[in-house]
Amino acid sequence: MMAGRRAGTMGELNPLRAVTGRGRPLPWRARCRLRLEAWAARLHRRPVNPEHQLGRLGEELAYWFLRREGYTIVARNYRLPRQGGELDLIGREGETLAFVEVKSRERRGQYSALGAVDGDKRRQLQRLARAYRQRIGHDGPIRFDVVAVYDARGPRPEIELHRDAFAAD
Numbered sequence: 001m002m003a004g005r006r007a008g009t010m011g012e013l014n015p016l017r018a019v020t021g022r023g024r025p026l027p028w029r030a031r032c033r034l035r036l037e038a039w040a041a042r043l044h045r046r047p048v049n050p051e052h053q054l055g056r057l058g059e060e061l062a063y064w065f066l067r068r069e070g071y072t073i074v075a076r077n078y079r080l081p082r083q084g085g086e087l088d089l090i091g092r093e094g095e096t097l098a099f100v101e102v103k104s105r106e107r108r109g110q111y112s113a114l115g116a117v118d119g120d121k122r123r124q125l126q127r128l129a130r131a132y133r134q135r136i137g138h139d140g141p142i143r144f145d146v147v148a149v150y151d152a153r154g155p156r157p158e159i160e161l162h163r164d165a166f167a168a169d
Helices: 028-045 050-068 119-136
Strands: 072-078 087-093 096-105 142-148 158-166
Touching: 028 096, 050 072, 050 096, 050 142, 050 158, 072 119, 087 119, 096 119, 119 142
Parallel strands: 096 142
Antiparallel strands: 072 087, 087 096, 142 158
16 A cells, blocks of 8 residues: 555555655645645535525524624534434524524515424424533423525615524423
8 A cells, every 4th residue: 555545545645644655644724724624624515595695695694693782602503423413503692492493584674584484394403402402401480483584685785583482391
């Protein structure tokens, strides 16, 4: 096997085993640069989904909006291992723990953000909230909020906060 190549791959360089022409290992800076270039190449192969980008931008705008409204954000993008779903934002407002679902829309004419949180989504959010509360040992009041972000990519996005959007079971 040649130096700098991994067994079983089609000539992929292993930055940790790469050597100079004289048989000496590359300096650590060069190995780090090679490693970073390999990661960058992998990242750029993935196509960027515009809906995913819009959702992430909406979550970021909602985060800062809620901070200005007095929320203390304690978690972002909370997931349970091996189970579907995600809690976009979890924040505290006083003693109340608020689980926030963020819905982003290109424009206001599309179906409502609040309407997108249907029965299945509510049950999923409640299941994740129960697990989170159990994990941190919170016995105080909770509520579920929905933040609607319209025209997130525009110069003046509109953000609506629907406090206590649906009841906790």
